[in-house]
Amino acid sequence: MTKTWRVFWQEYKHHVIRKRFFLIALSIPLMLLVVMAIAILGVFMTQDKRPVGIIDQAGYLKIQQLPVREEYSPEPALILSYYQNEEAAADALKRREIQAYYLLPLDFIETSKGKLVYIKTWNTNMGYQFDRLLRMNMVESMPADIAYRLMEGDEFTITNLDQSREMSEKAWGNLVVPIAAGLLIMVIIITAGGYLLQALVEEKENRTIEIIVTSVSPNQLMIGKILGDIAVGLTQLIIWSGFLIIGYLLARGSVDWIAQIRLSKEYLILLTLVVIPTFITIAALMAAIGSITTEMREAQQISGYFTLPLMAPYWFSYVLMTSPNGPLAVLLSFFPLTAPVTLIMRSGFTQIPPWQLVINIIELFLLAGLSLWLAGKAFRAGMLNYGKRLSLKEVFAKGKAVG
Amino acid sequence: MSKTIFIIRNELIRTIVRPSFIISLLMFPLIMAVVIFISSTQKDSSSFAAFSMLTGDTGEENEGYVDQSGLIKAFPPQVEEGALKSFPDIHSANQALENGDISAYYLVPVNYLTSGTINYIRADYNPLSGLENSTMFRDVLDYNLLGQDLQAADRFWNPIQVEEVALVESVTRDATNPMSYMLPYFVGMILYVVIISSASLLLNSISTEKGNRVIELLIASASPQEIMNGKILALGVVGLFQAVFWAGTGLIVLNIFNQNTILSGSLVLPPFLILWVILYFLLGYAIYGSLMAGVGALAPGMKEASQATMLVVMPLLIPLILSPSFSMAPDNALSVALSLFPFTAPVSMITRLTAGSVPAWQLALSLCLMLITAFLVVRAVAGLFRAQTLLTGQNFNLLLFIKALAGRA
Numbered sequence: 001m002t003k004t005w006r007v008f009w010q011e012y013k014h015h016v017i018r019k020r021f022f023l024i025a026l027s028i029p030l031m032l033l034v035v036m037a038i039a040i041l042g043v044f045m046t047q048d049k050r051p052v053g054i055i056d057q058a059g060y061l062k063i064q065q066l067p068v069r070e071e072y073s074p075e076p077a078l079i080l081s082y083y084q085n086e087e088a089a090a091d092a093l094k095r096r097e098i099q100a101y102y103l104l105p106l107d108f109i110e111t112s113k114g115k116l117v118y119i120k121t122w123n124t125n126m127g128y129q130f131d132r133l134l135r136m137n138m139v140e141s142m143p144a145d146i147a148y149r150l151m152e153g154d155e156f157t158i159t160n161l162d163q164s165r166e167m168s169e170k171a172w173g174n175l176v177v178p179i180a181a182g183l184l185i186m187v188i189i190i191t192a193g194g195y196l197l198q199a200l201v202e203e204k205e206n207r208t209i210e211i212i213v214t215s216v217s218p219n220q221l222m223i224g225k226i227l228g229d230i231a232v233g234l235t236q237l238i239i240w241s242g243f244l245i246i247g248y249l250l251a252r253g254s255v256d257w258i259a260q261i262r263l264s265k266e267y268l269i270l271l272t273l274v275v276i277p278t279f280i281t282i283a284a285l286m287a288a289i290g291s292i293t294t295e296m297r298e299a300q301q302i303s304g305y306f307t308l309p310l311m312a313p314y315w316f317s318y319v320l321m322t323s324p325n326g327p328l329a330v331l332l333s334f335f336p337l338t339a340p341v342t343l344i345m346r347s348g349f350t351q352i353p354p355w356q357l358v359i360n361i362i363e364l365f366l367l368a369g370l371s372l373w374l375a376g377k378a379f380r381a382g383m384l385n386y387g388k389r390l391s392l393k394e395v396f397a398k399g400k401a402v403g
Numbered sequence: 404m405s406k407t408i409f410i411i412r413n414e415l416i417r418t419i420v421r422p423s424f425i426i427s428l429l430m431f432p433l434i435m436a437v438v439i440f441i442s443s444t445q446k447d448s449s450s451f452a453a454f455s456m457l458t459g460d461t462g463e464e465n466e467g468y469v470d471q472s473g474l475i476k477a478f479p480p481q482v483e484e485g486a487l488k489s490f491p492d493i494h495s496a497n498q499a500l501e502n503g504d505i506s507a508y509y510l511v512p513v514n515y516l517t518s519g520t521i522n523y524i525r526a527d528y529n530p531l532s533g534l535e536n537s538t539m540f541r542d543v544l545d546y547n548l549l550g551q552d553l554q555a556a557d558r559f560w561n562p563i564q565v566e567e568v569a570l571v572e573s574v575t576r577d578a579t580n581p582m583s584y585m586l587p588y589f590v591g592m593i594l595y596v597v598i599i600s601s602a603s604l605l606l607n608s609i610s611t612e613k614g615n616r617v618i619e620l621l622i623a624s625a626s627p628q629e630i631m632n633g634k635i636l637a638l639g640v641v642g643l644f645q646a647v648f649w650a651g652t653g654l655i656v657l658n659i660f661n662q663n664t665i666l667s668g669s670l671v672l673p674p675f676l677i678l679w680v681i682l683y684f685l686l687g688y689a690i691y692g693s694l695m696a697g698v699g700a701l702a703p704g705m706k707e708a709s710q711a712t713m714l715v716v717m718p719l720l721i722p723l724i725l726s727p728s729f730s731m732a733p734d735n736a737l738s739v740a741l742s743l744f745p746f747t748a749p750v751s752m753i754t755r756l757t758a759g760s761v762p763a764w765q766l767a768l769s770l771c772l773m774l775i776t777a778f779l780v781v782r783a784v785a786g787l788f789r790a791q792t793l794l795t796g797q798n799f800n801l802l803l804f805i806k807a808l809a810g811r812a
Contacts, residue, residue, distance in 0.1 A: 045736075046738070113565075117568045117570065119570045131562050138555075149515075149548060150559070154519050156522075161497070321531050350527050351527065
């Protein structure tokens with residue numbers, strides 16, 4: 001036991017207590033921040049904020065401007081400049097004082113037909129705001145409560161039959177959570193597995209492993225390494241979750257959809273039940289590959305065969321989100337390599353039937369056990385094997401002979 | 404010269420027969436076709452039958468409502484007969500939901516006028532699958548708030564029928580069609596992936612051969628310049644093939660779906676787009692490929708090399724991040740500047756070309772600038788690609804790289 005512990009600690013220390021680990025752990029959130037900042041800046045810089053001209057020949061607009069917005073919005077507000085005739089507006093457009101102008105002709109009230117003139121393009125969001133202003137003028141003469149309801153719209157709150165789950169449509173941030181959580185966890189599982197793979201291949205290449213097995217049994221070595229790998233991944237998960245929590249706390253006050261995000265206890269339990277076996281499976285499979293291959297490039301190629309299905313559900317995310325209980329979603333949850341992401345996504349969008357959940361999670365744990373067993377075999381068979389990749393058949397034959 | 408040809412041939416064969424190359428070549432259009440197929444399928448299209456096999460969705464959903472406020476008296480004509488059933492109370496609606504007569508129901512509370520809240524009760528609790536129906540229910544509410552006056556309701560939903568006049572003719576985009584934003588992004592993405600993947604093939608090839616010392620043997624019989632030329636040309640041909648293949652299959656995929664729903668004539672691709680893609684790929688590859696070759700020559704191993712590439716490819720990533728704003732405003736100062744600056748030009752210009760028309764002088768200027776840059780970079784890297792640099796075990800650092808490019812290492 002103490003030897004397993006030692007291997008574990010060595011593996012953990014080797015990956016975590018070094019500059020590179022912290023650089024990566026810190027640089028990715030920072031990079032995301034920079035990318036977001038660039039993208040937001042880009043949108044800001046490309047938006048046309050100039051006023052829009054209007055010639056109201058029909059005298060339709062009793063309310064002449066939209067009220068000042070109380071909530072913050074990234075879209076620039078519509079400001080109308082009134083002109084007496086079209087020539088004046090066209091002049092202003094040519095002088096680039098306005099980005100476009102509307103003409104409401106004399107018969108606008110009867111026909112609702114108008115004209116919009118711009119040079120080449122204009123900020124189409126202004127059009128939506130103008131529509132809102134027209135609506136405001138339309139309902140102005142109606143009873144105040146009806147006019148208010150028409151302008152403010154409704155808020156739909158979705159609930160399931162027994163009312164155990166409930167979500168307002170304004171809290172759409174909750175829909176982002178399952179997608180982001182799945183992505184975050186898979187990235188961590190795969191990178192941590194990649195570290196393990198790399199360490200194993202390196203130790204094999206420089207023959208360190210030959211020295212280690214003189215004093216540690218293969219099983220102790222393998223279990224120590226896999227546990228170490230999981231600990232590395234968890235460390236990374238904790239660091240990144242820390243950033244997310246800080247971001248959430250900072251943004252909660254000002255951004256509405258972030259403030260509405262809630263994580264239920266059931267969801268966290270499900271997440272744990274899915275993540276643990278997946279972590280073990282990937283770590284064990286990486287260890288198996290690391291011990292049967294001889295070169296890093298080759299090892300990476302083989303590991304692609306099972307990291308690909310792990311991420312594959314994202315290609316079908318549209319189907320998974322709109323029909324989370326449809327045949328494809330159920331099928332992907334029953335195949336253990338696509339199950340983790342599928343389950344994490346589906347449970348955010350629907351109630352998965354309990355019998356399915358139970359079977360899927362049992363499958364995940366069975367696969368984890370199977371991978372551990374396979375890794376043990378491969379480890380014993382391939383550890384001291386150089387120059388040539390072992391086939392699965394050889395793994396079983398040799399595993400028996402050595403073990 | 405014959406040695407260069409020999410190296411080209413060898414490099415070509417080695418890259419093309421690799422399974423990972425063939426897989427990624429075929430996977431990309433396949434994934435794109437699946438994604439486009441799924442995101443474009445609508446209920447009335449012919450591909451819906453195949454699509455519903457995946458979703459289990461029959462396309463028919465009947466819903467109900469319980470109106471405690473007494474507001475709803477009639478339906479507007481867009482609500483089909485029997486699509487919305489009225490229930491006197493929550494109990495009977497729940498009963499119908501449990502029996503499967505309806506898939507969901509809306510509860511309009513007594514205080515709807517002041518609160519505006521609607522409870523939407525769905526058996527499967529899926530916020531997304533009922534969206535289409537809840538839009539319809541919104542129309543019902545508006546219609547009844549407006550006193551069941553169809554003319555007023557029409558006016559409320561479409562307050563103005565606008566005739567748009569653009570003083571300068573340009574490609575107009577349909578703002579409601581998501582493809583008009585997605586397509587420029589896709590094309591820019593393809594170019595980025597192709598430039599980076601062929602440049603990293605080059606990096607891979609150099610640093611592996613450096614790692615296993617094959618390059619030391621090569622240098623014994625060919626000059627560094629010959630090796631470098633051979634590798635750059637060979638992998639450029641591979642990348643070009645990849646670009647043409649992806650762009651071609653991409654266009655075919657889009658054309659197939661064009662018949663159904665996606666483009667519906669609202670988005671016109673410039674006829675010579677493929678030509679521009681090839682041109683910008685060649686110049687982009689010349690710049691980035693040579694830079695990567697330089698990294699490969701300087702870095703001691705694969706691990707250091709792949710870290711260093713992150714720094715090198717950064718400029719090409721920026722236009723990709725900004726792609727949404729390119730599609731919205733392809734003529735704005737930032738877009739123009741990025742599409743003229745040689746290091747960001749390939750992806751920026753192609754994204755802009757897909758999003759709208761680009762003035763000829765800008766195309767010409769950006770091509771000239773890229774040509775000059777490519778010439779300078781290739782020359783600088785060839786100078787750096789000397790036996791001495793290839794063989795040292797020095798660690799990679801940016802300062803050394805810049806110094807070496809300037810010929811002062």
